[in-house]
Amino acid sequence: MANDSEANNDRQAWQDAYDRTPLRDVDFETMSGIPVEPVYGGGPYPGQYPFTRGIRPSMYRSRLWTMRMFAGFGTAEDTNGRFKEILRNGGTGLSTAFDMPTLMGRDSDHEWALGEVGRAGVAIDTLADMRDLFADIDLGSVSTSMTINGPAHIIMAMYIALAEENSVDRAALSGTIQNDILKEYQAQKEYIFPPRPSMRLITDLIRFTAAEMPRWHPVSVSGYHIREAGSNAAQELAFTLANGFAYVEAAIAAGMDVDDFAPRLSFFFNSHSDFFEEIGKFRAARRIWATWMKERYGARDERSMLCRFHTQTAGVSLTAQQPEINVARVALQALAAVLGGSQSLHTDSFDEAMALPTEDAARIALRTQQIIAYETGVASVADPLGGSAYVEWMTDEIERRAEDIFSHLHELGGGSILEGVYAGIDNGYFVGAIADSGYRFERAVNAGRRIVVGVNEFTDGDHPSDRNLLRIDPQVEANQLKRLADVKQSRDESLVRTSLEQLVTDAADPTINTIPATIKAVQALATEGEIVAALETVFGTYVETAVM
Amino acid sequence: MTDTPIRIVLAKIGFDGHDRGLRMVARILRDAGFEVIYLGLRQTTENVVAVVEQEDADAVGLSMHNAQHLTLAPKMVKSLRSAGLDVPVILGGVVPDQDIAPLLEAGVAVILGPGTSAEDVVRSVREAVTSRS
Numbered sequence: 256m257a258n259d260s261e262a263n264n265d266r267q268a269w270q271d272a273y274d275r276t277p278l279r280d281v282d283f284e285t286m287s288g289i290p291v292e293p294v295y296g297g298g299p300y301p302g303q304y305p306f307t308r309g310i311r312p313s314m315y316r317s318r319l320w321t322m323r324m325f326a327g328f329g330t331a332e333d334t335n336g337r338f339k340e341i342l343r344n345g346g347t348g349l350s351t352a353f354d355m356p357t358l359m360g361r362d363s364d365h366e367w368a369l370g371e372v373g374r375a376g377v378a379i380d381t382l383a384d385m386r387d388l389f390a391d392i393d394l395g396s397v398s399t400s401m402t403i404n405g406p407a408h409i410i411m412a413m414y415i416a417l418a419e420e421n422s423v424d425r426a427a428l429s430g431t432i433q434n435d436i437l438k439e440y441q442a443q444k445e446y447i448f449p450p451r452p453s454m455r456l457i458t459d460l461i462r463f464t465a466a467e468m469p470r471w472h473p474v475s476v477s478g479y480h481i482r483e484a485g486s487n488a489a490q491e492l493a494f495t496l497a498n499g500f501a502y503v504e505a506a507i508a509a510g511m512d513v514d515d516f517a518p519r520l521s522f523f524f525n526s527h528s529d530f531f532e533e534i535g536k537f538r539a540a541r542r543i544w545a546t547w548m549k550e551r552y553g554a555r556d557e558r559s560m561l562c563r564f565h566t567q568t569a570g571v572s573l574t575a576q577q578p579e580i581n582v583a584r585v586a587l588q589a590l591a592a593v594l595g596g597s598q599s600l601h602t603d604s605f606d607e608a609m610a611l612p613t614e615d616a617a618r619i620a621l622r623t624q625q626i627i628a629y630e631t632g633v634a635s636v637a638d639p640l641g642g643s644a645y646v647e648w649m650t651d652e653i654e655r656r657a658e659d660i661f662s663h664l665h666e667l668g669g670g671s672i673l674e675g676v677y678a679g680i681d682n683g684y685f686v687g688a689i690a691d692s693g694y695r696f697e698r699a700v701n702a703g704r705r706i707v708v709g710v711n712e713f714t715d716g717d718h719p720s721d722r723n724l725l726r727i728d729p730q731v732e733a734n735q736l737k738r739l740a741d742v743k744q745s746r747d748e749s750l751v752r753t754s755l756e757q758l759v760t761d762a763a764d765p766t767i768n769t770i771p772a773t774i775k776a777v778q779a780l781a782t783e784g785e786i787v788a789a790l791e792t793v794f795g796t797y798v799e800t801a802v803m
Numbered sequence: 804m805t806d807t808p809i810r811i812v813l814a815k816i817g818f819d820g821h822d823r824g825l826r827m828v829a830r831i832l833r834d835a836g837f838e839v840i841y842l843g844l845r846q847t848t849e850n851v852v853a854v855v856e857q858e859d860a861d862a863v864g865l866s867m868h869n870a871q872h873l874t875l876a877p878k879m880v881k882s883l884r885s886a887g888l889d890v891p892v893i894l895g896g897v898v899p900d901q902d903i904a905p906l907l908e909a910g911v912a913v914i915l916g917p918g919t920s921a922e923d924v925v926r927s928v929r930e931a932v933t934s935r936s
Binding site: 355361369374443444483609697710711719 | 817921
């Protein structure tokens, strides 16, 4: 029978691919000594289109997921100290959190920045701060993740300019910049310019990195914030993948071939508390992305079809009541992320419902991942839940719900997902759908139909007075303000002015890539806020219509 | 007491974009019969004061998730009072326990922490308003 021989071919192709893959030097057997196979059940197997069962034939047998913990605080010098410690301990990946003014494209001396400078991440005003942040670090040998969106092109330009100063070829730079503006209008709300000019900046960066920085990931399409803002699992998945399709359509419209950039797109999902729903979501994500990339966008390179993703446990699920029990929540969410085939994972710290994590709490969060990786045995077998009637049904159901949302956006956009996403931002569809789901959940909790342990049931045992929270030294803000004033004092003002004028000219012409002029401006020590203000003269500023 | 619904202005001041909590409170209060003037994100203290004055509001609700509450909440109380507006300021969001006493000291009427039930939100806003009139 044809089906049988096809199945045999799948199995043989998987076996061949598996046999070619180097494995970790560990015993793939249970604690009791029972040897286990790398995969069970039928095809398509892990590493085979449409990749429902995983993006690699051997999954975690070859390489565990990356345990990437997000951190950043204070001045660039403080964070530099933390980076060097990570590198000394054998880490190769640096992950940068920026403070709120930096994320919003404003300088530390902006009137709204008071009390925010260096609080939730590092403050970057000029290239001088970037020099401090990466002092004595070889940019050619580390991989850097930068979580920033609205002004991502400016931070990227600073990183490129710094590499040039250090004689590191920009082609050698490796890392990821989040640069996902669409979810900002939908959920996280850290936007600057209106959607269309923002998409232009993103497309500029995709083109620039595709041409000059082959090891860089120019967009990390993120559902995490959509979920945190209140969406359900299917909405998180559908809105995120729709945003991914929108970036693909924008880059194709800018004249690029899909296989020239799609292999460098990556994703970022939430792992929430409903265990099997989350696993179904991760499996559906891979299948939908692969199918759409191949069928709709004509990808030929298999790498364009792989939905590679980072996962973070659900910050919003953490309770301020009895915070210690969050350790258990995080462990279960992390396990779902691993069973769902994540490429990297951040586990939240138990004290994050109250403040940024303390060092002890962050250590417990990392140890949780290590227990999953090294003690539970789940890393021995790829997609261990594949073939479970419930998990396969859940995967199909989440996919079906996501496809309903794609149909809606497709219709809204008159046949274009990109236009559908713009329309959904304009008419409040995303914000409204997310708020409705969030409100539905809160009402269920309020009515006692949904139990949140420690909040509406099992409430004994909370000891608020014992809490030890991270506090940021207020001196950080004063130091950063002085630093910014010194830089402004020392620079050549006429050079700043002419570089900003050139940027404005380039921005006004949609056929010109804005990245080279942005690099020139940061080299002249123009501040992030000055560059944003210059671009606002061409692009305008986005103001959200306030809908409750 | 009259039948006039309580009018409350809800806003987030400054850069912080975490608006899930504020939207939630807006809907809870609306469903409980309040008249909600939802300003949303990126407001200034001055703007909120102006809206309270124009709309003749009975209360102000602020939501904060980023450790600015110690600066911005007392500033809101002060600005309202210097404009001659004796309306209660209700603060929601992530407020560490040790900050509660200084905030109440600075004139914040009510602090609604994570996990506050809908009933408690409605009751505390109502009490904060009626205790002044």
